[in-house]
Amino acid sequence: MRKVDHRTLGLARAGDEEAFRELIEPYRHELQVHCYRMLGSLTDAEDMLQETLLAAWRGLSGFQERASLRTWLYRIATNRCLNALRAAGRRAVTEQSPPFEPPEPTGRDEITWLQPCPDTLLEALPDTAPGPEARYQTVEAIELAFVAGLQRMPPRQAATLLLRDVLGFGTDEVAGMLGTSPTAVKGALQRARAALGQEPGRARPDAALERELVRRFAEAFAAADVDRVVELLTDDAWLSMPPAPHHYQGPVAIASFLRAAFGFRGERRMHLLPTRANTQPALATYLAERGARVATPAGIIVLAARTDRIKAVVRFHAEGLYRRFELPEALAEPG
Structure with missing residues (x-):
């Protein structure tokens, strides 16, 4: 003391x-x-x-x-x-939805x-x-x-x-x-x-395996490859996106959401920067419009890995977060 x-x-x-x-x-x-x-x-x-x-x-x-x-x-x-x-209305958050029909x-x-x-x-x-x-x-x-x-x-x-x-x-x-x-x-x-409902000491992969999982997830996510993303998930994996309340559990439901999300992305290029959040691996996402010279923030993804698979994918809206994570507000597009 x-x-x-x-x-x-x-x-x-x-x-x-x-x-x-x-x-x-x-x-x-x-x-x-x-x-x-x-x-x-x-x-x-x-x-x-x-x-x-x-x-x-x-x-x-x-x-x-x-x-x-x-x-x-x-x-x-x-x-x-x-x-x-206890204060009235502290949790009165305006409900949000993804910018596409989920x-x-x-x-x-x-x-x-x-x-x-x-x-x-x-x-x-x-x-x-x-x-x-x-x-x-x-x-x-x-x-x-x-x-x-x-x-x-x-x-x-x-x-x-x-x-x-x-x-x-x-x-x-x-x-x-x-x-x-x-x-x-x-x-x-x-x-x-x-x-x-959880006990201390739950299994997390070692650092090398965790890095490999994140690398494979990042490659598949940037390439909009739904099948490769789903291969990395546990059977009871879940995906959420605060402040939107939508919650998807299981590979089938998550795959359905990802197809809609990747369809909305279209031909825009995605870039990912590794970071860490809540002691877990995370990825800062950036999107570049077709022909644009810069990619702009599109949200931070936090991954929860268990043994050799990903248990949870949580994607957070970009507003205000990149500054707190000391991340750049824009990325230059190669070429």
């Missing part, structure tokens, strides 16, 4: 903004990731981080050091996120606000192990499926699971952070684990 420098704390309490920044800077990135897990949206997480830091600045005189500064900051961040999730989806995914998280944000996390109560490693606890699963459960259950199983805070600590009893924490944690 990082010790508080009491001189710096005293200066911050006296209104020294530089001292306050020195106090909270070691926790900034991990608090942002925590807000992202809670809210599923980078945009909302950035807003909530600022609210957390403002609340900490205003409430620093009330920090009595009964808990660590880190625990105190997590208490503020968690409760700010819970307040946001086939009938397998289902509709209500988690339309989900956004990917660039791995560069995770690389900035402090090199500290989770607490002794943690059950998940950082890699598992930021995957898209995990973050989406949190969005589907009641917010206090999600908060309990994050604080206990991801961050490793003790039951009594979590009870204090959430203003409830240890018994209530244990009950919420049991329900959250059941709702998530």
